[in-house]
Structure formats: C-alpha cells, structure tokens
Amino acid sequence: MSSEKNNEGKFPWGHDRRFNAYSNYFRKLYGARVQKVSIDAGFTCPNRDGSKGNGGCTYCNNDAFNPSYCSPEKSVTKQLEEGIRFHKWRYREANSYLAYFQAYSNTYATVETLKRLYEEALDYPGVIGLIIGTRPDCIDQQKLDYLKELSQKCYLAVEYGIESCYNKTLEKINRKHTFEDAEDAVRATAALGINT
Numbered sequence: 001m002s003s004e005k006n007n008e009g010k011f012p013w014g015h016d017r018r019f020n021a022y023s024n025y026f027r028k029l030y031g032a033r034v035q036k037v038s039i040d041a042g043f044t045c046p047n048r049d050g051s052k053g054n055g056g057c058t059y060c061n062n063d064a065f066n067p068s069y070c071s072p073e074k075s076v077t078k079q080l081e082e083g084i085r086f087h088k089w090r091y092r093e094a095n096s097y098l099a100y101f102q103a104y105s106n107t108y109a110t111v112e113t114l115k116r117l118y119e120e121a122l123d124y125p126g127v128i129g130l131i132i133g134t135r136p137d138c139i140d141q142q143k144l145d146y147l148k149e150l151s152q153k154c155y156l157a158v159e160y161g162i163e164s165c166y167n168k169t170l171e172k173i174n175r176k177h178t179f180e181d182a183e184d185a186v187r188a189t190a191a192l193g194i195n196t
Contacts, residue, residue: 035094037083040103041117042072052176076120100131107134129155136185137177148192157195
C-alpha cells in the first residue's frame with residue numbers, strides 16, 4: 001500500500017495522519033469505536049513450564065500490563081463483564097469489543113481448550129472478535145485450521161511476539177525460539193487469510 005497522499009491530501013487509509021492507528025482502522029471497518037478488553041485465561045508458556053525453559057524471557061512480567069480485572073481465577077465471561085465495565089467510563093461510545101487474549105502464550109493448549117475459551121468469549125454480548133497474543137513456536141497446522149474457521153465467523157487477529165529479527169538477541173533474552181520460527185508462523189498464518 002502506498003504511503004503517499006491522494007489529491008484530497010489523505011493517505012490510503014482515509015485521513016491525513018501519517019499512520020493508520022488501530023482505533024481508526026476499526027472505526028473504518030465497523031463504522032464505530034471498537035474496544036479491546038484484555039483477558040488472562042491462565043495460559044503459560046513453553047519457556048516457563050520447563051518444556052523449553054524456566055522463568056521465561058528476561059523481561060517476562062505480565063503483571064506489568066495486565067489490568068486489575070484480569071485474573072485467571074475468574075472465568076473469561078467474568079473478566080469480559082468487568083473489563084467492559086472498566087472501559088465504559090473512558091470509551092463511552094464503544095459498543096463493540098474484541099476479547100484480547102493477552103497474557104502469556106494464548107495458543108499454548110489443546111485445540112479443545114482453545115475452542116472452549118475463545119468461544120466463551122465470542123458468546124459474550126457485544127464481543128465481535130478475538131485478538132490472540134502468542135509465540136511463534138506455539139502454533140501448528142491444527143490450530144491454524146481452527147483459527148481460519150473462526151476468522152470466517154468473526155474478526156480475528158493473531159499477534160506474534162517476535163521480539164527481534166536477530167537470533168543472537170533472541171538467545172541473549174532467553175527467548176528459546178529463532179527468527180526463522182517467527183517467519184514460518186507469520187507466513188503460515190497470513191497464507192490462511194488470518195489477520196497477523
């Protein structure tokens with residue numbers, strides 16, 4: 001997509017800001033504000049549970065960005081209820097929400113577990129889609145096939161934590177995957193038409 005302005009002084013994304021903010025993207029897509037609501041569904045990570053490493057990456061501290069209403073002890077439904085109430089005072093015009101599976105690696109489970117959690121979120125009133133944060137080494141073809149199915153029913157985006165394009169840096173921060181793993185995951189996901 002070109003980053004040059006058209007004759008009306010607008011960029012291809014329809015306004016004169018040099019970047020296409022996420023909020024503008026959703027406003028254009030849905031005609032109104034869409035708000036992300038974070039969820040901590042109790043996932044872990046292969047770099048924390050011993051299958052690849054222990055302790056996580058050197059900077060791993062999900063409590064630093066997890067909102068107060070997020071807790072894996074609460075159901076997905078309860079977190080959405082509290083999260084929407086939390087965001088209502090600030091984003092009064094938002095009536096549509098994206099369940100944001102954010103903490104740790106949110107594809108690091110069986111497909112059956114993922115279906116149960118994701119579909120619980122999609123059943124909540126006003127939730128129009130999912131954003132799933134994960135690691136590139138926590139995806140496989142079976143999970144991608146399920147995500148493709150989901151993406152045909154609702155908005156879906158997969159956020160891969162890539163962290164660096166340098167394997168030496170990835171090793172230094174104890175990431176336990178390579179940049180090539182990240183390239184493979186992004187290509188495989190995008191090839192299925194899933195927002196990546």
